[in-house]
Amino acid sequence: MNIDEYKEELLKISNDKDRVSFVQKFFFNGTPFVFKDRDHEYYDFSKKIADNFNIQYNDVNIVGSSRFGFSPYKFTEFSYESDIDVTLCNENLFDQFFELISDYTYKIRYREILLRKDQYNRYVKFVKYFSTGWMRPDLLPSNTTEFKEIREQWDNFFKTMSYGNSEVGNYKVKAGLFKNQSFAEKYYKSSINQLQKTIIN
Numbered sequence: 012m013n014i015d016e017y018k019e020e021l022l023k024i025s026n027d028k029d030r031v032s033f034v035q036k037f038f039f040n041g042t043p044f045v046f047k048d049r050d051h052e053y054y055d056f057s058k059k060i061a062d063n064f065n066i067q068y069n070d071v072n073i074v075g076s077s078r079f080g081f082s083p084y085k086f087t088e089f090s091y092e093s094d095i096d097v098t099l100c101n102e103n104l105f106d107q108f109f110e111l112i113s114d115y116t117y118k119i120r121y122r123e124i125l126l127r128k129d130q131y132n133r134y135v136k137f138v139k140y141f142s143t144g145w146m147r148p149d150l151l152p153s154n155t156t157e158f159k160e161i162r163e164q165w166d167n168f169f170k171t172m173s174y175g176n177s178e179v180g181n182y183k184v185k186a187g188l189f190k191n192q193s194f195a196e197k198y199y200k201s202s203i204n205q206l207q208k209t210i211i212n
Contacts, residue, residue: 030200043073044080052178066101097186105190108146144194
């Protein structure tokens with residue numbers, strides 16, 4: 012599928028049911044562009060990530076320009092400067108973070124933790140994503156040792172998957188975590204809805 016064909020498919024969508032089907036079909040189905048004709052290597056790549064987080068390999072998915080061969084939002088071509096965007100969808104893993112964030116929030120409420128304005132703004136931004144079922148490690152609070160360690164472990168692992176260190180090739184690999192597949196589909200469905208308005212206007 013090229014950019015023009017992708018836009019044509021977008022314009023065919025008329026309701027939420029169609030949007031969900033579109034997301035399932037094009038965002039989460041099949042082998043991504045970056046692994047074209049390399050299905051087995053895509054499995055190996057996914058399995059390494061899954062094993063590290065103790066989840067199933069099919070909980071791991073590549074989205075964005077590395078899936079399509081172009082950005083599904085900006086319509087720019089995939090290139091060597093592009094990142095490999097990975098989603099993990101797993102409730103057990105997500106709930107581990109939920110427990111930590113819940114405890115952290117109570118400590119803020121009862122002033123056991125005091126935040127500077129910039130730290131509070133970052134925390135609020137994190138919670139906005141988190142409340143939609145998406146955990147962004149890059150926005151994790153940075154003022155506790157526990158969260159620092161989690162973020163470092165997350166970043167360090169994906170460094171071992173980046174720049175020629177894994178089957179995907181010489182690209183930076185980064186990832187976010189969704190509570191489950193339904194929340195991931197809901198997020199991308201919302202993005203598609205906004206994109207349609209842009210194209211139509």
